[in-house]
Amino acid sequence: MSRTLIAIVVATVLAATAANAGASPVLIIVDNTDPSNVTFNATEEAASVVDDSASIIGGISLLDLFSGDGFATNGSQTIGGDLSPSGNAAAYNRILNDFGTLGTTGLNFWNTGDGGDQAFNTTDPAFTGMTSGIDFSTASFNVSGDIVIGDTAGIPGSGAVLGSWALIPTPGAICLFALAGVFGCRRRRA
Numbered sequence: 001m002s003r004t005l006i007a008i009v010v011a012t013v014l015a016a017t018a019a020n021a022g023a024s025p026v027l028i029i030v031d032n033t034d035p036s037n038v039t040f041n042a043t044e045e046a047a048s049v050v051d052d053s054a055s056i057i058g059g060i061s062l063l064d065l066f067s068g069d070g071f072a073t074n075g076s077q078t079i080g081g082d083l084s085p086s087g088n089a090a091a092y093n094r095i096l097n098d099f100g101t102l103g104t105t106g107l108n109f110w111n112t113g114d115g116g117d118q119a120f121n122t123t124d125p126a127f128t129g130m131t132s133g134i135d136f137s138t139a140s141f142n143v144s145g146d147i148v149i150g151d152t153a154g155i156p157g158s159g160a161v162l163g164s165w166a167l168i169p170t171p172g173a174i175c176l177f178a179l180a181g182v183f184g185c186r187r188r189r190a
Contacts, residue, residue: 024048027126027163037133044125047162052119054150059110064145070104071139082129090115
């Protein structure tokens with residue numbers, strides 16, 4: 001890879017980081033490179049607020065995850081993996097949407113058992129681990145959104161914004177950024 005192209009890619013990443021500097025921390029990365037095997041990975045960043053208002057049964061919700069008409073889970077679905085609120089040994093083992101105010105564009109992660117409380121603070125990682133692959137092959141995704149406490153459907157304290165989630169850039173998007181940078185450099189030289 002040429003030095004110019006490397007410099008362009010680095011500049012693009014730095015510009016995107018600077019643009020999001022005031023935004024809430026990215027706590028979960030959504031990898032939909034293979035839509036039939038989507039994973040949710042903890043970044044181990046700290047939450048932007050202190051909140052212990054919901055148990056792990058209420059979980060967390062990723063708002064505006066799905067675009068367009070959304071995606072309905074058609075009831076609660078079992079998931080695998082070890083994505084969990086930091087400091088809690090119980091992992092989220094279910095997903096659900098299309099209830100309460102969440103609708104079909106968000107997604108709630110929760111635990112069916114007696115997993116205890118979720119205690120988020122601004123000094124420790126909000127989440128650890130990752131989910132196993134989930135089939136969202138018929139869904140369209142947004143690029144980013146907020147993560148809130150609880151299911152936003154009546155749990156006391158529900159809705160405190162912990163941070164955000166972000167979709168990893170697809171290889172095609174990275175190539176488009178690089179091409180835009182190359183064309184931008186060529187225009188300046190002309």
